[in-house]
Amino acid sequence: MANKRSTIEDVARVAGVSLMTVSRAINGRPGVGEETRRSVIELAERMGYRPSRVARGLATRRTATLGIVFPDMANPFFAILAKGATDIARAADLNVFIMNTDEDPELELTAFDSLIEEHIDGVIVAASRLPRRRLLEQVSRFGSAVLVNSDIGGPGIANVDVDDRWGILEAVKHLVACGRRRIAFVAGPRESGSARRRLAGYRAGLVRAGMSPEPSLIERCIPDIEGGSRAAAVLLSREPSLDAIIAYNDITAIGVLRGLAESGRRVPADVAVIGVDDVPYAALVRPSLTTLKVDISGLGRLAMGVLLELRAGQELAPMEAIRPQLIIRESA
């Protein structure tokens, strides 16, 4: 059991100086002789003194803690995002509360409440399950906030995005270059902003290639393996002549692979398949998946970097969206 931690006062007493001198020395503030500073710091170390962030937070009204809110930590996308973000936070000596909302808007709301109670300095929100209005309302409660892949703005709110539209455009271009002419799209959930942007990219890509988007080549689905598999079957029955499928993301794409196999189509000989994200197992499935790699960790680092600037009160140059990169493997 930790024998009662020592306080700044203990250190001051032992050092024979005032409390403020210790405070200044430890925080690297001016107003302490070099001599005094060194000896105080050394003493503090020897005494195992650690400043209380709690007390400091109360006194300064800045806690040096942040929050990250997202729906599912078990999803590698969010896990990697959070890892990137916390890497940056750690370098700035900030701790972060990671709040898992379990895809539940109610829990998301209580997560925000909790973070307010913790008096955090700022928050990063990814894939909120709240309606736009409510989300804006919530993030406005914080001094600063960064939203990932959302277009909600306001004072103290910044955005960090992936250029989904551009990415899918590249994917279409690649397929066309490979001689594919009947390119279908598995579109993901209707409510998702990224799904919307990816669909836009698909349509624009076809138009650029001189083809016209046909509704019968587009199918929505739940973004999991089962959903992808079913969507592939539906598309195939509607358009037996299709020779390529772009999927909402890698999980969906894996489902598509399965659906195609069950219908006796060979990949990529008969049908080419492209996913999005480049999650770790995209390279492991058979055939390995051609996909649009998103630098998720970089996205997380960027988000945290922006949040730190926001917290420091800096003006922000408008962010450019991160561009995904086409990784060509066996499936296309």
Place this chain on the structure above:
Amino acid sequence: MANKRSTIEDVARVAGVSLMTVSRAINGRPGVGEETRRSVIELAERMGYRPSRVARGLATRRTATLGIVFPDMANPFFAILAKGATDIARAADLNVFIMNTDEDPELELTAFDSLIEEHIDGVIVAASRLPRRRLLEQVSRFGSAVLVNSDIGGPGIANVDVDDRWGILEAVKHLVACGRRRIAFVAGPRESGSARRRLAGYRAGLVRAGMSPEPSLIERCIPDIEGGSRAAAVLLSREPSLDAIIAYNDITAIGVLRGLAESGRRVPADVAVIGVDDVPYAALVRPSLTTLKVDISGLGRLAMGVLLELRAGQELAPMEAIRPQLIIRESA
């Protein structure tokens, strides 16, 4: 921008009662009339009052926050573990700092320092990269601590484990039942406690089946795909007649699959393969992987449950290790 948050004092003033009455009402403490309590709570709600956990933490010296420390959040094992743990914490209205040490002992040390500064009530540590002594030293700084898959004990320290030995024993039994007679083992990193226990299970399993463990059938490796692949090649060159391989974990097993394919062996016809963990992509590879499923989320929930009991000062019954479950797929 949040227009200066209201404090307990503001609520008291508006309600026309004393500060303490509000405090008692909000915290459900006795000593307030039912009438008063309800009206105060309602008023607080209307004013958007949220108690400051920072101030409360200073006053009570309990922060209602916890910490989790592990090497790599991008590793699904830890992500799922953390998710399970935070699910339980959330239900108890506790927030948790998640500290990613990046496999770096130095960073792990600073993570512990940070958590001490945050004055957290307890900590969960999984897969520490610190030597036993140092780890014990560190966790002893906290009021309560739960160690996952470690056998370090002490006052206020509890353990939560997976019964690796038992699991591998089951795996061996299954292979023997399938008629396999030359069973090899890819053993993972030497420093890992779970690797040690799995190896022990392998040896015990062979003995039970009336065979004797041969050093030439055991190969250590770095637990990633490349490591598994190489280990398989080494084993094969040493023992061309082997007909089964148990791998340290699923990642390693996937490497083994690759190595076998490159050597022209068919799975499972020529060689059966079993992994450990049942990470999500174990079911996705070809052939799909037979593996020992560990209820990772359950492990996380258990760890957090134990931590909460520890924090509440409860006496703990010694924990029973969680048993993995053999999931039979194509590879064995």
Place this chain on the structure above:
DNA sequence: CTGTTAGCGCATTCAC
């Protein structure tokens, strides 16, 4: 360069 005073928002302890 150093020390003193006051207060951050809340809960504990005692009075009433």
Place this chain on the structure above:
DNA sequence: GTGAATGCGCTAACAG
């Protein structure tokens, strides 16, 4: 059942 003092550990603002 309610309220008034006191302090948690620290820093901001001011004094010397």
